[in-house]
Amino acid sequence: MHATTLTTDVLIIGGGFAGLWAARQAATHVKDVLIVDKGPRDWGGLGGMSGGDMITLHEDQDINEWLDEVVFFNDGLCDQLMMLDTLRDSLPRFHDYEAMGHTFTRDGNGNYVRIPQRGLSHVSLTTSAPTGKGGINMRAALLRSMEGCSVRRMGNIMITAITKDGNRASGAVGFFNRSGEPVSIRAKAVLITAGTGGWKASYLQNSMASGCVELALKAGARLRNFEFIDNWNVPKLFAWEGQTVLLPLGGRFINSRNEEFMAERYSPVLGSKTDTQYNIRGMVLEVKAGRGPIVFDTSRIPEKYMEEVTPAAGWMKLNNEKLKNLGVDFFKDKIEWMPQPIASEGGIATDLDGATEVEGLFAAGTAQSLPTGVYFGGLSICHCATSGYKTGDAIGRYAANCDAPAFDQDQAEELLNRELSRLGRTGIAPKDIVRVTQELMAPVDVCILKTERGLERSLKRLEEVKNEFIPVMGAEDPHYLCKMVEARGMLMLTEAYLRSSLERTESRAGHFRADHPCRDDGTPLYWVEIRQHEGDMVIERKELPLNSYPLKPYRYYMDQFTFPLDEIQSFLR
Structure with a gap:
């Protein structure tokens, strides 16, 4: 089947809030930005279904007090420089939303309604009005603000792989998930804003499936924080x-x-x-x-x-x-x-401008690693705006100042054929892979009070599914081909979670090991990172650069809780 070929300066994979913010800003530097999303055009991602509440550092609040609480809340495991950027840029993006016509709630005295978060003294979210329509209105405001920008937006395109010129991203390939028609996209730079996904638990009116894990790993990027999930x-x-x-x-x-x-x-x-x-x-x-x-x-x-x-x-x-x-x-x-x-809180490891280790490949929003399993209400809305804006600016400048990489058409066709060869083939249905994956994640000793025995049990079963079922999956039409890619990505996401959870042999922030219920203060703070080598996940520890951070952890949120060890350790028996 003949592939549709598209060319752009900046390709953005994911049409949610981070993608929209990034596109607006990238378009100030380049002639053409293209957003593609596997869902309908302009649906706005999960942000469009949210309440629209936003973590915002207002003028009368102290950024140092907020950072101190964030580090405390995350039990020291916090990218302080990225968090400082997020907090510092929250108010400008908040006011941008207002300039677009979005409304945040005010009380009878005209003051913004701020709701304290997680029993903390300073960190608070600001609510949107009216209640129940905040995310919908934010999406509409963002789309209105893009009128006249050099941004094309296309829906119902499933991206399956990043193409490369050596170690540089050169575009992507995928297919239209209604017609099955293949598509190749040539780009000077690629930005992933699709989230890392989850296990198809209901989130409001939608369910989250696989996102950027497979794309990023196979492209050569590193992942981080996959031991943390949204329970x-x-x-x-x-x-x-x-x-x-x-x-x-x-x-x-x-x-x-x-x-x-x-x-x-x-x-x-x-x-x-x-x-x-x-x-x-x-x-x-x-x-x-x-x-x-x-x-x-x-x-x-x-x-x-x-x-x-x-x-x-x-x-x-x-x-x-x-x-x-x-x-x-x-x-x-x-x-x-x-x-x-519900979903993973892991993401792609980037620098402060959203750049990965792969030249020309960037990440922003929930595709980027920031939370550690504990969560402030409104943080995702905030981070999608701040990182989308900042990374959009960085990728726009990058693309404006470089030549287009070579696009290997043979490589693109090989990647396309690998997926499209399953179209029309009978085999294991995607829903069966999804169900097995959900069963791997559901036990308490896997997702809440984790144990080595529980994690290893699910990992063993996962390897069986990979070897026995994935090679014989089939897709009767383009819709189910899309679901097949999602199911395979969900399995990869689950493997990343299980292996990372085994690696962190302590309890901290949103990660709790019943067989290691205490914090390991004798080991320097570290991230758990993942890279791919010859098709396998390689798990590594990377020490936090505390010497470059403004705060040294000195107090821990987890110390405010007492969960009886004898009751917890009953899960080991």
Whole structure:
């Protein structure tokens, strides 16, 4: 089949918020920017489905106080220079959103509504208005701001590989996921903003699948932080956005005895006003002790906040109305919640401008490694804006000042044929790979209270799936070919998680090992990084450059919790 050939200065893979921000800025330096996304054109990625809340350092706040809390919250494992950039640039991007026509919530005195995060004194998010439509409005604002820019936006294109000229990125190949038509894209530089993906747990109205892991590794980039995942606690029977706002205002988790177990047993200082990772560990121990199920209680949220937190527009309003029609009142009923591994918090290792070790290949947004398993509400919205803007500027300048690399058409055709040869072939269905991968991730001793035994058990099964099932996968049409690529990427993502979790033999931030429940203060702080060698993942430790950071870790958020060792170690038996 003849391939469509496209040429651009800057190719951006991923049409979410980071991709849109990057495209706007790159277009100030080059004549043509092309965004491609496997989803519909202009759908806006997961950001378009979010609440639109944003971590923002306002004029009256001290960046040094914020950085101190961020390092504390991450138990010292923090890229302080990247975080400083994110915090410093948050307010300019916040005001850019306002200039585009987006609205952030203000109180009766005209002040922005700020919600403290995770029981901290300084770090807070600023909410969007109306509740339930923040992400939708942000997406619309970004798209309006791009009118007149030299940016082309194309949807329904699945990118399957980065092409290279030696060690330099030269473009990408993929296919139109409706027609199956192959596509080759020549570019001076390539930016990955597609997220690292997850395990198809429901996130609002969409599910996250594989993202940039396979693309980045096979292109020669390094990955980092894949031992950290978003373990989220969610209503058992439906979706709800806004936990990071509800908890600071008085929401809490209670057990079958009507006890706020986090405050009574595990953290009297913070109670439920903490990160989901800690709440989930408490939930697991409560259920194991026979004190489940766990429900979410909003009865202590003051009445003056109820109008603000009740969905007023968008999919959340529709969701709330449908629940009420079924006799479910989120704010009055005791709703059972459960833990769920949703997505990876790993990413591509880059410098502060988003450049990887591969010349001409950049990453931004959730494709870039920043969080360590613990999360502030609104951080992703903030980082997508700040890193998208900064990396867009850097890649635009790079492309404006270099010649186009050679594009190896034979290499492109070989990469295309490798994928398209499966089209129309019967075999193992993608959904079966997805189901097996979810089963590998689901056990408590794999995703929450990790143990070597649990991780090794899942890794052994994963290797069997790779060897037995992946070679005989089939795709009856282009849609299922897209799903096949996603399923294979999900398996690779899971391998990255399992191997990285085995490598970190301590507990820190969002990573908890039941067989290593303490922090290893005797070993210098390190990242767990991944590179590919002859098709295999190679796991390496890279020491943090603390001498170049402004702060030396001296206090640790995890020390505010006491999870009984005898109960934790029961998972080892």
